[in-house]
Amino acid sequence: MSVKISKVEAFPVKYQEPNDSMAWRYLTFVRITASDGTTGWGEAISQFPGSTKGTAAIVEDLADVIIGKDPLQNLGIWRDIRKQTWWYTYRGGLGHFALSAIDIALWDLRGKITGQSLIEMIGKRDSQEVTEIPVLASTHVFNSNLDIEVERHARYVKEGYMGFKIGMGKRGDARIGYELERDVNFVRDLRQAAGPDAWIMMDRGQSLNWTFEDAVRRVSAWEEQGLKWVEEPFEPWEYEQFKRLRNHTKVLIAGSEREWDYRGYTETINSGTLDVIGCDVGRVEGITGALAIIKLVETAGLWFNSHAWSSAINTAASIALSASTPRCLLQELKPDENPMQHELITEPFTHKNGKIAVPSKPGLGVEVIEKVVQKYVF
Numbered sequence: 001m002s003v004k005i006s007k008v009e010a011f012p013v014k015y016q017e018p019n020d021s022m023a024w025r026y027l028t029f030v031r032i033t034a035s036d037g038t039t040g041w042g043e044a045i046s047q048f049p050g051s052t053k054g055t056a057a058i059v060e061d062l063a064d065v066i067i068g069k070d071p072l073q074n075l076g077i078w079r080d081i082r083k084q085t086w087w088y089t090y091r092g093g094l095g096h097f098a099l100s101a102i103d104i105a106l107w108d109l110r111g112k113i114t115g116q117s118l119i120e121m122i123g124k125r126d127s128q129e130v131t132e133i134p135v136l137a138s139t140h141v142f143n144s145n146l147d148i149e150v151e152r153h154a155r156y157v158k159e160g161y162m163g164f165k166i167g168m169g170k171r172g173d174a175r176i177g178y179e180l181e182r183d184v185n186f187v188r189d190l191r192q193a194a195g196p197d198a199w200i201m202m203d204r205g206q207s208l209n210w211t212f213e214d215a216v217r218r219v220s221a222w223e224e225q226g227l228k229w230v231e232e233p234f235e236p237w238e239y240e241q242f243k244r245l246r247n248h249t250k251v252l253i254a255g256s257e258r259e260w261d262y263r264g265y266t267e268t269i270n271s272g273t274l275d276v277i278g279c280d281v282g283r284v285e286g287i288t289g290a291l292a293i294i295k296l297v298e299t300a301g302l303w304f305n306s307h308a309w310s311s312a313i314n315t316a317a318s319i320a321l322s323a324s325t326p327r328c329l330l331q332e333l334k335p336d337e338n339p340m341q342h343e344l345i346t347e348p349f350t351h352k353n354g355k356i357a358v359p360s361k362p363g364l365g366v367e368v369i370e371k372v373v374q375k376y377v378f
């Protein structure tokens with residue numbers, strides 16, 4: 001008797017993130033169970049209480065579309081769900097979160113049933129054995145004493161990280177991104193402390209509202225300090241600003257992480273303004289959605305960058321996606337210990353000498369601890 005999908009469950013969770021000044025963050029987990037008892041886990045980076053509860057409700061609604069289906073036909077199920085979620089979502093919204101979590105869970109389930117890892121199912125970037133990817137510390141700065149921040153970031157580089165990407169305009173008292181001279185001095189100090197080879201990247205963040213001149217002055221000064229990339233210096237749709245900035249700098253310009261599906265990505269890639277295309281598997285209709293985006297990135301000859309700033313489920317999928325394309329430079333990791341990475345699964349992700357291993361066990365290759373999920377359900 002063939003195996004069928006028998007249960008679909010949603011778990012809205014909330015947790016405090018040490019990498020984000022202990023802010024409350026929210027995720028939607030999904031567990032899909034097959035008739036032989038095999039389970040697959042997925043995640044949506046739904047971020048706020050209402051969007052998380054809403055995503056969970058949509059997942060429960062979609063159970064009817066999924067239950068009874070063959071778990072090996074995950075691509076067909078993805079299309080079935082996509083048709084139905086048009087009623088909740090078009091080009092972005094809660095339906096995309098729901099589909100993301102379900103799709104990741106379905107790939108996990110399929111791999112666990114067939115004994116294949118995700119990277120085996122989606123294919124490696126080339127015929128060489130890709131077993132590890134260089135890691136970058138993806139941080140926020142919080143401390144008003146920037147010497148402490150400089151010392152912390154230099155420490156990550158000593159630990160093996162190839163460098164760091166600093167989110168600006170976040171919680172805490174660091175206030176980077178507001179005063180030009182202070183921002184320029186900060187990057188100068190980071191360069192001195194981290195050494196000449198460290199990749200330094202700066203990510204504006206949504207709460208900062210830079211003018212074109214604000215961006216040009218910072219990026220030009222930071223470029224002299226060897227800035228590797230600047231991320232989202234403007235809002236995602238401000239293509240003209242991105243285009244103008246391109247004439248002023250040679251640093252890589254990154255963006256797009258707030259897009260939702262291949263239509264948004266097609267638009268942003270066709271704008272010809274970006275070098276690095278950010279993508280969160282917990283938002284872009286899951287692994288299946290991300291694979292379509294990777295194809296667009298490869299066709300345009302840009303770089304794919306996986307935004308994995310939530311749970312280890314997202315990280316597991318993200319690392320495999322990164323290993324599936326030659327157009328990927330690195331894998332981002334939250335450097336400080338946190339519940340959704342270090343408590344959630346039996347063997348948390350760590351890097352060795354700045355490299356992270358591509359998961360090789362069946363499915364996503366991680367074992368989720370259910371009682372930890374239950375502990376954070378709200």
Ligand SMILES: [Mg+2]
Nearest residue numbers: 203231232257
């Ligand atoms: Mg970013």
